Amino acid sequence: MNTRAKTGTQSSVPVQGGVGQALAHDSGHLHVSGGALYTDDIPEPRNLLHVAIGTSAHPHAKLKKVDLAPVLAAPGVVAVLGAEDIPGENNFGPVLADDPIFSPGLVQYVGQSIFAVAAHSYTEARRAARLAKIDYELLEPILDPEEAVRRQSFVLPTETISRGDSRKALRKALHHLQGKLKLGGQDQFYLEGHIAMAVPREDGDMLVYSSTQHPGEIQHKVAHALGKTSKDIVVECRRMGGAFGGKESQPALFACIAALVAQQTGCAAKVRLDRDDDMIMTGKRHDFVVGYEVGFDDEGRIQGIEFEYAARCGMSADLSGAVNDRTMFHSDNAYFLENVTIVSHRCKTHTVSNTAFRGFGGPQGMYAIEYVVDEIARYLKLDPLAVRKTNFYGTDDRNVTPYEQTIEDNILHELVAQLEASGDYAERRSDIAEFNAASRFLKRGIALTPVKFGISFTATHLNQAGALLHVYTDGTVHLNHGGTEMGQGLFTKVSQVVAEELQIDIDRIKITASDTSKVPNASATAASSGSDLNGKAAQLAARTVKDRLREFAAEHFAVSADAVEFRNNRVQAGKQTVSFTELVNLAFFARVSLSSTGFYRTPKIHYDRKTFSGRPFYYYAYGAAIAEVVVDTLTGEYRVIRVDILHDCGKSLNPAIDLGQVEGGFVQGMGWLTGEELWWNDKGELKTHAPSTYKIPVCSDLPVDFRVQLLESAANREETIHRSKAVGEPPLMLALCVFHALKDAVAAAADYRASPHLDAPATPEAVLRAVDELRARGTAQPERQTG
Amino acid sequence: MPVTDKRRADPQLQAVRFLLDGEIVSLTDIDPTRTVLQYLREDLRRTGTKEGCAEGDCGACTVVLAEPDQSGQGLRLRAINSCIQFLPTLHGKQLLTVESLVAADGTLHPVQRALLDCHASQCGFCTPGFVMSLFALYKSQPDATRRDIDVALAGNLCRCTGYRPIVDAANTMYSYAAASETDGDWTHRAGGSAGDQERVICRKLVELADDSTLSLTSGDKRYFAPRDINTLAELVENHPDACILAGGTDVGLWVSKQLRELPTLIYTGDVADLQTVTTDDACLDIGAGVTINDAVPHLLEHYPEYEELFLRFASPPIRNAGTLGGNIANGSPIGDSMPALITLGTRLELRKGKTTRELPLDEFYLAYQETALQPGEFVTRIKIPLPESGREVRSYKISKRFDQDISAVCGAFSVELDGSRVRDIRIAYGGLAATPKRALECEQALLAHDWNEASVQAAMAMLDRDYAPIGDMRASDEYRRKVGKNLLYKFYLETSGTSDVASVYEYAR
Numbered sequence A: 001m002n003t004r005a006k007t008g009t010q011s012s013v014p015v016q017g018g019v020g021q022a023l024a025h026d027s028g029h030l031h032v033s034g035g036a037l038y039t040d041d042i043p044e045p046r047n048l049l050h051v052a053i054g055t056s057a058h059p060h061a062k063l064k065k066v067d068l069a070p071v072l073a074a075p076g077v078v079a080v081l082g083a084e085d086i087p088g089e090n091n092f093g094p095v096l097a098d099d100p101i102f103s104p105g106l107v108q109y110v111g112q113s114i115f116a117v118a119a120h121s122y123t124e125a126r127r128a129a130r131l132a133k134i135d136y137e138l139l140e141p142i143l144d145p146e147e148a149v150r151r152q153s154f155v156l157p158t159e160t161i162s163r164g165d166s167r168k169a170l171r172k173a174l175h176h177l178q179g180k181l182k183l184g185g186q187d188q189f190y191l192e193g194h195i196a197m198a199v200p201r202e203d204g205d206m207l208v209y210s211s212t213q214h215p216g217e218i219q220h221k222v223a224h225a226l227g228k229t230s231k232d233i234v235v236e237c238r239r240m241g242g243a244f245g246g247k248e249s250q251p252a253l254f255a256c257i258a259a260l261v262a263q264q265t266g267c268a269a270k271v272r273l274d275r276d277d278d279m280i281m282t283g284k285r286h287d288f289v290v291g292y293e294v295g296f297d298d299e300g301r302i303q304g305i306e307f308e309y310a311a312r313c314g315m316s317a318d319l320s321g322a323v324n325d326r327t328m329f330h331s332d333n334a335y336f337l338e339n340v341t342i343v344s345h346r347c348k349t350h351t352v353s354n355t356a357f358r359g360f361g362g363p364q365g366m367y368a369i370e371y372v373v374d375e376i377a378r379y380l381k382l383d384p385l386a387v388r389k390t391n392f393y394g395t396d397d398r399n400v401t402p403y404e405q406t407i408e409d410n411i412l413h414e415l416v417a418q419l420e421a422s423g424d425y426a427e428r429r430s431d432i433a434e435f436n437a438a439s440r441f442l443k444r445g446i447a448l449t450p451v452k453f454g455i456s457f458t459a460t461h462l463n464q465a466g467a468l469l470h471v472y473t474d475g476t477v478h479l480n481h482g483g484t485e486m487g488q489g490l491f492t493k494v495s496q497v498v499a500e501e502l503q504i505d506i507d508r509i510k511i512t513a514s515d516t517s518k519v520p521n522a523s524a525t526a527a528s529s530g531s532d533l534n535g536k537a538a539q540l541a542a543r544t545v546k547d548r549l550r551e552f553a554a555e556h557f558a559v560s561a562d563a564v565e566f567r568n569n570r571v572q573a574g575k576q577t578v579s580f581t582e583l584v585n586l587a588f589f590a591r592v593s594l595s596s597t598g599f600y601r602t603p604k605i606h607y608d609r610k611t612f613s614g615r616p617f618y619y620y621a622y623g624a625a626i627a628e629v630v631v632d633t634l635t636g637e638y639r640v641i642r643v644d645i646l647h648d649c650g651k652s653l654n655p656a657i658d659l660g661q662v663e664g665g666f667v668q669g670m671g672w673l674t675g676e677e678l679w680w681n682d683k684g685e686l687k688t689h690a691p692s693t694y695k696i697p698v699c700s701d702l703p704v705d706f707r708v709q710l711l712e713s714a715a716n717r718e719e720t721i722h723r724s725k726a727v728g729e730p731p732l733m734l735a736l737c738v739f740h741a742l743k744d745a746v747a748a749a750a751d752y753r754a755s756p757h758l759d760a761p762a763t764p765e766a767v768l769r770a771v772d773e774l775r776a777r778g779t780a781q782p783e784r785q786t787g
Numbered sequence B: 001m002p003v004t005d006k007r008r009a010d011p012q013l014q015a016v017r018f019l020l021d022g023e024i025v026s027l028t029d030i031d032p033t034r035t036v037l038q039y040l041r042e043d044l045r046r047t048g049t050k051e052g053c054a055e056g057d058c059g060a061c062t063v064v065l066a067e068p069d070q071s072g073q074g075l076r077l078r079a080i081n082s083c084i085q086f087l088p089t090l091h092g093k094q095l096l097t098v099e100s101l102v103a104a105d106g107t108l109h110p111v112q113r114a115l116l117d118c119h120a121s122q123c124g125f126c127t128p129g130f131v132m133s134l135f136a137l138y139k140s141q142p143d144a145t146r147r148d149i150d151v152a153l154a155g156n157l158c159r160c161t162g163y164r165p166i167v168d169a170a171n172t173m174y175s176y177a178a179a180s181e182t183d184g185d186w187t188h189r190a191g192g193s194a195g196d197q198e199r200v201i202c203r204k205l206v207e208l209a210d211d212s213t214l215s216l217t218s219g220d221k222r223y224f225a226p227r228d229i230n231t232l233a234e235l236v237e238n239h240p241d242a243c244i245l246a247g248g249t250d251v252g253l254w255v256s257k258q259l260r261e262l263p264t265l266i267y268t269g270d271v272a273d274l275q276t277v278t279t280d281d282a283c284l285d286i287g288a289g290v291t292i293n294d295a296v297p298h299l300l301e302h303y304p305e306y307e308e309l310f311l312r313f314a315s316p317p318i319r320n321a322g323t324l325g326g327n328i329a330n331g332s333p334i335g336d337s338m339p340a341l342i343t344l345g346t347r348l349e350l351r352k353g354k355t356t357r358e359l360p361l362d363e364f365y366l367a368y369q370e371t372a373l374q375p376g377e378f379v380t381r382i383k384i385p386l387p388e389s390g391r392e393v394r395s396y397k398i399s400k401r402f403d404q405d406i407s408a409v410c411g412a413f414s415v416e417l418d419g420s421r422v423r424d425i426r427i428a429y430g431g432l433a434a435t436p437k438r439a440l441e442c443e444q445a446l447l448a449h450d451w452n453e454a455s456v457q458a459a460m461a462m463l464d465r466d467y468a469p470i471g472d473m474r475a476s477d478e479y480r481r482k483v484g485k486n487l488l489y490k491f492y493l494e495t496s497g498t499s500d501v502a503s504v505y506e507y508a509r
């Protein structure tokens, strides 16, 4: 074999597609040409059956009689399945066994799955599903979280975090405020609805294509439902058309149903939800009612604070335990709360079971504390930003969270100062005051809000990841890891990590569909942890192969291992260089293994759920944003005029992708707090279940003046993958500034005499209501007590 | 694929003929309510075009239709929502999808390249729809402002990007070199000028559809697409139970969402007489089949005050398909054109068989989703009086979102002052009653009164007598009441020059 070893100097050109480069999304060219295959685009097997789901019409009822004969008799129908047709476990709940695949007799929300019908066409199945004759015995429903608290109706026990003596601190404080806040939930509104296709294989095995953030869980749930084991089921997902947490636990229902139909009929089966069914049947961000009491001094420094959260969890536990834990963990946001009590009720209501959504409970906790800080400022007639700063965590002192984690990486002081200056906060604030004094009907408002967001799954064991990497003899690489691609650019970033590690151009790397048979037992791609975990695992897999190659090269070229260097598609061994491919070939002939797994677990974290204390988070991500808005006080309509964002991504793995996450997260958060309203009628029916009634932001809602910057030279203090930081969730909460700018504009409608009662989402209706209520209140001050 | 005369004569054998890219497609025995999206995805497995909602509201299914323009020499392009467009309505048109824009050698179209270079896709599910909306913009406007971009994309939702990179792509797409010879943007192809290429396509399209009525039968379903008004009148009279199909932006959803069977459809989109707009001394006369997007410029020429109203009416793909006649005939209590048209004193021309009659628009609505149309009768023309000097008109739409949202309340006002006194006033609202409806009590309270704050405030209170609105997912009854009153107040402020009121949308630009 001709080694063609050469001598010469290494090129210092960076490898094409290494870390830090603003590379396009790996599927970008497929997205724009229509060539990207989503689950519904995968060529369908012959005799594929289409499945529709028959659902409950009542929020709380016993099924007295379910007559499916008309369904079965409908044109095109092949099979009908109900609870009694499940050979295994009738549950898809991720934590507790309280989410039946088909209702076994009790229904607990409008839209709950009762049966499935499989037909030759999608339309035939949907038509047939509407023909069931179901007799219900109606039971009294609980439709809102406050009612649930009154009735002590909970999916999980109430939890409390406390530190210091909040009662005493409240009593002693100079000023005192209390109130009740409401904030709405949010539908994920991924553009691709839920979908799964199950294809039977030999010997009862099943291949399931699912649009899921958690293939491993689909594998387990499908196995349990079919009465099989994990080894019998393979789950694959190349990409999702958006997920945002909505495809963490929810896809299991549809995957199980597809698999059950496939098992029973022997035909491949597809469940694809129509948008209305998707929105009615699947969980959303939890809506909350929050009671608070706060005591503070003349500068607005919080001395004691108490929160009581009531979250609408819906009919089952789903992920609500962890979601509400995160709400509690983020009730401080950026602020030091010395004496604090946080009580969290996980309310059981007869509505759809709420679930993960970008931020995972964090946004609600941050909403609450930001609201309170704003109330304090308005009460004291101080600039809310000043009160925010007064309460910021310190760097050396006042730096321990209510759950006893010491914050070691606080950069908010500098970050906010930088944004305040670049965003002309002070100057604009005074311009706005001037404008408002002269303008009768239009009022402008401004706000700056900070974000501190804890990174890691709070359930410590989930902070692990695996990867699988093969190097082929032509020098190309097949890469797989436990993460899933939902548009966030995970596959691109992980490929960049591997390109960097192996020092080969990224186009030599094929990143492949998430597949439970390649990487087992993977956690959900969630908690912003995708690239932190999978990037590390892939890096370790690559490093293992690289180390073997290095060892081989050292031996082959008779140099020390230290003298072997991988750089830009070449390998230098002492004075000789070969191409990466050549080295791989040599190694192959020398029978060196060119395949490896990689495994990573996050260091340092530990946490005791019983006491709610420890270090649940490896590190924090930070950011801040300023919004300026204008409100029409005759109609409540408004526009966001300008937004300035400064966000911390650590040392970015891919600035283009990170910028996309920041901007996209911000706009999504803005939707949550402004136009996106979930509305149930008094029969427990969700009436905002399609884009015609549920309004997510559209292009014109993007402020004309939108200035977004990633914080520069901000390497993560912790040893994360190339010192980057997670960026999936934190930017969503930057949008709190939009809500507070609206509140500021509303306050201007009554010359800032009092603080408006504005609830989220701040729809035009909510804004007008707040304006009118504030004006009606006149000059009366909010209830105050002096301690 | 030549079609024999026998086929043309025999309705059983008639075919829907259209161009897909450059190829002629001829389809027989199709379910007339099959959507273009179902055809693409399920029949052709051409899966680039996506379904995100199946109700015209997300844009994932956006495709572009090309038709000969009025000159017959050039092409007119329209983005539409394929999820609610019935397949037979493609007859005589060219259908272009995201795949059409990629050259045979894989070269991407400038629109696609710009999106790629701007990092404008994350999950990518919305992207094909954005490609097609931007393609329509690219072809229709040589240089777009941010406002034009917002307008062009009002019907496309993206949940991932937050739109900034998409706006960037829209701004930069013009700077890319023209695409290659074989891509779907045939106007760029070599072998002749853009005009030549368009003429070739036009000729093909004209050959596809002749002047006879297209009639299809599939099982027990029938579809007719007449080309002249007399045939239409005859068909409608002979099939009084038929569903008249115009743009299908309401009817499409009956099928895609309510799964309704529509055994007989009579399509008005090919009836030439319904596509005309004329103006005489007294009135602007719009054919019932004119799309919203085609009708609006004529209306705005006379009534520029309605610009914002029609910007907020649905989205470009819906306005490209939906007709003014359909909006009026559908008679939704939250339809947006009617309050304004009522206050202008619009009259409808109706036809049944050979008989034609006229009716003031405000007498057309009898009750919730019930109109004065008799069985076998249809709307032919909308006759809108031209502006009178001294009359002030406005119409304001209120909804949760500026773009592509259904009104919570839509208020329309028209006042003529005699000095400071109200000589004539017409006020109508959508969203406050079961039909678009005039506020007669409120009008009475103002008529012959001074146009001042006190009388307007008094009249605002009278709206509670005119309307008892309901609360639903779009707005509570209190908000509807309150904002309804405030809109009258806003109208007063704007017409009395007493204040600095302005639209927040204009302000924020």
Ligand SMILES: Cc1cc2nc3c(=O)[nH]c(=O)nc-3n(C[C@H](O)[C@H](O)[C@H](O)COP(=O)(O)OP(=O)(O)OC[C@H]3O[C@@H](n4cnc5c(N)ncnc54)[C@H](O)[C@@H]3O)c2cc1C
Binding pocket: B055, B056, B057, B243, B244, B245, B246, B247, B248, B249, B250, B251, B252, B253, B268, B288, B289, B292, B312, B313, B314, B315, B318, B321, B322, B323, B324, B325, B326, B327, B328, B329, B330, B334, B335, B336, B337, B377, B378, B379, B380, B404, B405, B406, B407
């Ligand atoms: C996403 C979306 C957004 C929308 N937004 C708005 C909006 O902002 N404002 C608004 O007002 N509407 C809106 N609509 C509703 C719809 O687009 C309009 O009502 C449109 O004008 C209907 O016209 P069409 O031609 O599509 O009617 P079609 O759907 O074809 O027909 C509607 C009805 O009118 C009847 N009809 C049509 N033509 C005639 C005729 N000549 N004679 C007698 N009957 C006839 C049909 O039989 C049918 O009953 C929206 C719809 C969608 C899907």
Ligand code: FES
Binding pocket: B050, B051, B052, B053, B054, B055, B056, B057, B058, B059, B060, B061, B062, B081, B082, B083, B084
């Ligand atoms: S699929 Fe949403 S507009 Fe057609």
Ligand code: FES
Binding pocket: A191, A241, A242, A487, B120, B121, B122, B123, B124, B125, B126, B127, B157, B158, B159, B160, B161
């Ligand atoms: S890129 Fe995901 S919806 Fe637009």
